[in-house]
Amino acid sequence: MRAFLLLSFLAAALPCAAADLARGSQTYALHCAVCHGPAGQGGVPGAPKFNRGERLMQSDLALLESVRRGRNIMPAFAGVLRDREILDVIAYLRTLQR
Numbered sequence: 001m002r003a004f005l006l007l008s009f010l011a012a013a014l015p016c017a018a019a020d021l022a023r024g025s026q027t028y029a030l031h032c033a034v035c036h037g038p039a040g041q042g043g044v045p046g047a048p049k050f051n052r053g054e055r056l057m058q059s060d061l062a063l064l065e066s067v068r069r070g071r072n073i074m075p076a077f078a079g080v081l082r083d084r085e086i087l088d089v090i091a092y093l094r095t096l097q098r
């Protein structure tokens with residue numbers, strides 16, 4: 001019984017913990033690619049090139065904060081996207097590095 005409870009707890013908790021790359025990719029295409037480029041190669045002047053790892057040496061939390069608040073011409077995404085959605089995009093950004 002104990003083991004069963006533990007297993008059902010893990011089953012319920014784990015999907016929330018892991019980033020959803022598929023959703024991150026969709027959110028990126030919808031909200032970010034216009035400025036950062038479909039493959040993270042950059043677009044508007046000053047936008048970091050994620051395919052070269054630019055700015056990605058920061059922690060997920062630091063990047064989350066920037067995207068929530070906005071930076072220069074990048075609009076604030078707080079209230080548009082949930083933190084969970086932004087973190088999924090950040091996990092996706094890290095896959096664009098070549």
Ligand code: HEC
Pocket residue numbers: 027028031032033034035036044045046047048055058062063066067071072073074075077089090
């Ligand atoms: C209107 C254009 C635009 C859009 C839309 C946009 N960005 Fe940006 N983004 C920028 C620019 C320009 C910068 C560089 C800002 C600076 O530091 O001068 C930037 C910077 C960043 C950074 C680096 C922040 C840091 O702390 O160094 C991240 C991460 C980022 N964007 C992610 C995203 C994500 C994720 C989305 C979509 C949810 C997004 N951006 C949408 C233009 C945009």
